[in-house]
Amino acid sequence: MLDIRNLNARVEGADILRNLSLSIKPGEVHAIMGPNGAGKSTLGNVLSGRPGYEVTSGEVSFRGKDLLAMEVEERAREGLFLAFQYPVEIPGVSNMEFLKAAVDARRKHLGLEEMSSFDFMKLARETSKRVNLDAGFLKRGVNEGFSGGEKKRNEIMQMMLLEPSLCILDETDSGLDIDALQVVAAGVNAMRDSERSFIVVTHYQRLLDFIVPDHVHVLAAGRIVKSGGKELALELEAKGYGWLEDEVA
Amino acid sequence: MNHTVDKVAGDFQRQALQLAGEQISAPWLDRLRFEGSEQWLAAAWPGRRTELWKYTPLQSLQRGNFSRWGAGQRCDLAGDALLSLDAIRLVFVNGEFDAEASACEAVEVVRFSQASAEQRAIIEAHLGKIVDTKRHLFASLSNAWVHDGVLVHVPRNVTLEKPVYLVHVSTPEAEAATVNQRALIVLEESASAELIEHFISDSQEQNGFVNTLTEISLGANAKLEHYRMNLEEEHLLHIGGVHAVLQRDARYHGFTLAEGSTLKRLDYQICHRGPGAHADLNGVYLPRNNQLLDYHTNVEHEAPHCTTSEVFRGIIADSARAVFNGRIHIHPHAQKTLAELSNRNLLTSDKAEVDTKPELEIYADDVRCAHGATVAQLDQTAMFYLRSRGLSETQARTMLSFGFVNELLQELPREEVREHLHRRLHLLFAREHFSA
Ligand SMILES: Nc1ncnc2c1ncn2[C@@H]1O[C@H](COP(=O)(O)OP(=O)(O)O)[C@@H](O)[C@H]1O
Numbered sequence: 001m002l003d004i005r006n007l008n009a010r011v012e013g014a015d016i017l018r019n020l021s022l023s024i025k026p027g028e029v030h031a032i033m034g035p036n037g038a039g040k041s042t043l044g045n046v047l048s049g050r051p052g053y054e055v056t057s058g059e060v061s062f063r064g065k066d067l068l069a070m071e072v073e074e075r076a077r078e079g080l081f082l083a084f085q086y087p088v089e090i091p092g093v094s095n096m097e098f099l100k101a102a103v104d105a106r107r108k109h110l111g112l113e114e115m116s117s118f119d120f121m122k123l124a125r126e127t128s129k130r131v132n133l134d135a136g137f138l139k140r141g142v143n144e145g146f147s148g149g150e151k152k153r154n155e156i157m158q159m160m161l162l163e164p165s166l167c168i169l170d171e172t173d174s175g176l177d178i179d180a181l182q183v184v185a186a187g188v189n190a191m192r193d194s195e196r197s198f199i200v201v202t203h204y205q206r207l208l209d210f211i212v213p214d215h216v217h218v219l220a221a222g223r224i225v226k227s228g229g230k231e232l233a234l235e236l237e238a239k240g241y242g243w244l245e246d247e248v249a
Numbered sequence: 250m251n252h253t254v255d256k257v258a259g260d261f262q263r264q265a266l267q268l269a270g271e272q273i274s275a276p277w278l279d280r281l282r283f284e285g286s287e288q289w290l291a292a293a294w295p296g297r298r299t300e301l302w303k304y305t306p307l308q309s310l311q312r313g314n315f316s317r318w319g320a321g322q323r324c325d326l327a328g329d330a331l332l333s334l335d336a337i338r339l340v341f342v343n344g345e346f347d348a349e350a351s352a353c354e355a356v357e358v359v360r361f362s363q364a365s366a367e368q369r370a371i372i373e374a375h376l377g378k379i380v381d382t383k384r385h386l387f388a389s390l391s392n393a394w395v396h397d398g399v400l401v402h403v404p405r406n407v408t409l410e411k412p413v414y415l416v417h418v419s420t421p422e423a424e425a426a427t428v429n430q431r432a433l434i435v436l437e438e439s440a441s442a443e444l445i446e447h448f449i450s451d452s453q454e455q456n457g458f459v460n461t462l463t464e465i466s467l468g469a470n471a472k473l474e475h476y477r478m479n480l481e482e483e484h485l486l487h488i489g490g491v492h493a494v495l496q497r498d499a500r501y502h503g504f505t506l507a508e509g510s511t512l513k514r515l516d517y518q519i520c521h522r523g524p525g526a527h528a529d530l531n532g533v534y535l536p537r538n539n540q541l542l543d544y545h546t547n548v549e550h551e552a553p554h555c556t557t558s559e560v561f562r563g564i565i566a567d568s569a570r571a572v573f574n575g576r577i578h579i580h581p582h583a584q585k586t587l588a589e590l591s592n593r594n595l596l597t598s599d600k601a602e603v604d605t606k607p608e609l610e611i612y613a614d615d616v617r618c619a620h621g622a623t624v625a626q627l628d629q630t631a632m633f634y635l636r637s638r639g640l641s642e643t644q645a646r647t648m649l650s651f652g653f654v655n656e657l658l659q660e661l662p663r664e665e666v667r668e669h670l671h672r673r674l675h676l677l678f679a680r681e682h683f684s685a
């Protein structure tokens with residue numbers, strides 16, 4: 001699914017990712033944990049092609065294709081999805097129009113016809129129900145005036161509608177109460193199958209009680225300093241990150 | 250100014266006046282017409298150094314060889330050209346009343362030519378008295394030309410149930426014709442009404458000159474919702490003014506949207522005459538191709554405790570030019586004034602141009618005022634967000650530009666206007682002029 005080799009990336013002149021390598025097979029869920037400023041969001045941004053995030057060396061292949069050669073929108077249409085740590089408010093642009101344009105772009109890429117407005121409206125309503133968002137949110141501006149939790153659920157709704165091959169969830173759990181957390185986890189778990197892969201970036205073990213990962217990695221100072229199974233998350237919860245940073249240093 | 254230009258301007262002034270003189274109207278309007286003629290002829294023609302017309306040359310007007318449009322004309326507009334709205338509707342085609350297309354069975358709304366003696370008295374008391382012809386050159390032409398118009402008079406404590414919907418259509422049959430349009434809105438104390446003015450041309454070929462003037466008198470605690478849509482196409486010349494005087498605690502809620510054309514100059518003049526009056530005015534302008542679109546707004550705070558909020562947003566495409574001049578003048582007695590003005594512009598091409606100038610003149614010390622004018626850029630984070638969901642760069646730009654103006658549309662209380670403009674903008678934005 002995703003193969004990252006010796007990735008180095010720079011933001012605003014500062015080297016952030018250093019020789020990062022990571023391989024994800026179809027159907028796997030990888031958790032990435034690590035202290036603030038470790039480079040977790042940077043990894044998600046680099047993978048989705050955000051302007052300003054410069055890859056200085058390394059390779060990334062995504063479903064057998066050279067990911068780094070693709071434009072932002074091509075990556076998305078090809079099936080890469082980033083749930084933003086801080087979803088963006090776009091006043092004046094209706095959530096419904098935005099979602100339909102996104103789904104149509106993906107469908108077109110897959111050789112499918114655009115959905116009729118009627119069918120899409122129906123699908124969007126059903127999906128919003130699944131993430132416990134009132135259908136009224138579909139008419140509002142994209143994330144406009146949404147609470148933190150509503151924004152995160154809107155991200156999960158987009159993920160469900162777009163049916164990506166690789167979903168990167170960047171701290172989707174932070175700022176959520178336990179009910180919202182379970183809604184998010186249920187959404188992810190319902191989408192898990194033998195083809196679809198996930199990178200779950202989180203600060204807390206808590207989310208991983210609900211979304212049980214196949215692998216856990218610790219990112220510190222721009223590289224993966226330790227990898228293990230789901231028990232590694234518990235160890236981190238108990239001991240913090242300090243001992244790992246000491247180990248690396 | 251050189252002599253040739255001067256002469257052409259003089260010719261235009263005389264020609265326009267001659268046309269005005271040929272217009273037949275009721276004798277009781279003669280006095281206003283006479284005064285208008287005098288002022289129009291005596292007025293200095295604006296040139297580059299005339300502050301109010303600095304960025305808006307009038308050559309396109311002077312070059313036109315205008316005639317008066319006489320015969321009544323029906324037009325067949327596309328089904329969705331007008332709002333589908335339960336309203337008191339008056340349709341004018343090239344300035345002539347179209348009875349068949351109209352539906353105006355309300356005692357509060359009458360054409361000047363049909364006015365009763367009482368209504369005539371109201372017209373005589375207000376018409377031409379609200380507008381300041383010294384500041385507004387084309388208002389004197391409008392006075393000189395006045396022959397018919399619409400009076401909306403709502404008595405004390407009455408709420409007009411249906412909106413008043415005035416439609417002005419220009420058709421290609423009125424080749425190079427001049428049309429004069431007049432409306433007078435008088436709301437007595439605690440009266441309330443809604444007015445929708447809709448200007449359209451049914452062809453890009455229309456190249457007439459439309460001079461419109463709407464005067465509004467709001468009594469104490471009266472309330473007016475006012476929409477004005479200038480949707481005429483490419484070659485039309487439109488000079489339009491809205492002039493309102495607000496008495497104590499009156500409220501004026503205005504919204505204006507204009508697409509560009511060869512020349513459009515739109516003035517709003519709002520005067521807070523009594524304490525506690527409130528005005529908000531939001532506007533959207535969308536010139537493209539080689540169009541010129543000029544908004545001048547001026548709010549006079551003459552009384553204390555009044556509030557004004559003004560938000561204008563424009564997207565200027567291709568080689569078009571926009572002018573926005575927003576003046577707020579706070580007189581010495583107007584303490585406790587709250588006034589805000591914001592103007593933001595998006596340019597979608599290197600050749601697009603905007604001249605924006607907010608002017609605050611404050612002569613009272615206890616006031617809160619804010620103004621700002623910017624040429625904005627599309628938000629790069631929002632661009633990335635949309636593209637990360639698979640939208641192309643062009644799609645994302647179009648969507649953000651649309652959102653930039655739609656923010657003002659989505660607040661409109663009148664759903665039919667909102668939906669109509671929403672559809673219209675979708676078509677306009679699909680042509681890609683407006684993706685920044
Ligand atoms: N857009 C940016 N501009 C400047 N510095 C950035 C930017 N994004 C990230 N950084 C820097 O990169 C480092 C890693 O940040 P980030 O990837 O957000 O960490 P994490 O998500 O692990 O908390 C931090 O030092 C941060 O200051």
Ligand SMILES: [Mg+2]
Nearest residue numbers: 040041085171
């Ligand atoms: Mg982060």
